[in-house]
Amino acid sequence: MADCNKSSIEAWEYNPGDEENSKLPHKFSPNRPVPLSHVHSLGVLTWKLDADNWESDPKLEEIKVERGYNYWEKITVSREAMADFDARVGGFFQEHMHSQEEIRLILDGSGYWDIRDYDDKWVRFRVQKGDLVVLPPGMYHRFTLDTGDYIEALLLYTEVPERTQHQRAEDSIARKNYVKQFLDVHTLQIEAQ
Numbered sequence: 001m002a003d004c005n006k007s008s009i010e011a012w013e014y015n016p017g018d019e020e021n022s023k024l025p026h027k028f029s030p031n032r033p034v035p036l037s038h039v040h041s042l043g044v045l046t047w048k049l050d051a052d053n054w055e056s057d058p059k060l061e062e063i064k065v066e067r068g069y070n071y072w073e074k075i076t077v078s079r080e081a082m083a084d085f086d087a088r089v090g091g092f093f094q095e096h097m098h099s100q101e102e103i104r105l106i107l108d109g110s111g112y113w114d115i116r117d118y119d120d121k122w123v124r125f126r127v128q129k130g131d132l133v134v135l136p137p138g139m140y141h142r143f144t145l146d147t148g149d150y151i152e153a154l155l156l157y158t159e160v161p162e163r164t165q166h167q168r169a170e171d172s173i174a175r176k177n178y179v180k181q182f183l184d185v186h187t188l189q190i191e192a193q
């Protein structure tokens with residue numbers, strides 16, 4: 001598989017602080033960086049691809065074939081492209097999970113994903129043009145734009161999209177599998193030390 005350690009994604013401990021605006025970085029001062037390897041240990045996969053030539057990029061083709069990504073669609077999240085921009089961005093920022101992988105190739109612009117750490121605190125990472133990100137089914141997360149208020153992304157799917165956002169209160173097979181595959185393993189590793 002194309003080496004998923006070649007991305008330059010920056011991650012850090014999310015500082016809830018007193019800032020209302022989710023589009024600000026929410027870093028502690030000094031910053032508390034989180035290694036990308038830790039983000040990967042939570043089940044996230046990342047690659048750096050050629051966003052300008054995604055339709056002919058052999059690396060993306062390799063990933064699509066290996067992981068069965070047979071469907072894709074573009075989305076532009078901006079005030080100009082979305083009449084309900086604030087509502088849509090607000091919806092992305094509601095903590096949720098999906099029963100399928102969340103697969104996004106950033107074609108332009110930038111934004112932040114927040115994912116739950118092993119201690120249930122938020123870890124934030126920044127994505128920009130060329131970042132391919134795969135969140136595992138059952139991982140609680142949220143997404144927001146940065147103050148640039150613009151992102152264009154390719155949404156990829158293994159099958160006809162199941163778009164339901166399962167809010168935190170709901171439990172599901174996807175959540176149980178995620179906990180077993182990533183969180184329980186981590187707990188056992190800690191206990192074994």
Ligand SMILES: CSCCC(=O)/C(O)=C/O
Pocket residue numbers: 075077092102104141142143151153
């Ligand atoms: C970068 S595309 C918009 C974000 C999205 O589709 C999603 O599900 C965020 O959790």
Ligand SMILES: [Fe+2]
Pocket residue numbers: 096097098102141143
């Ligand atoms: Fe999502």
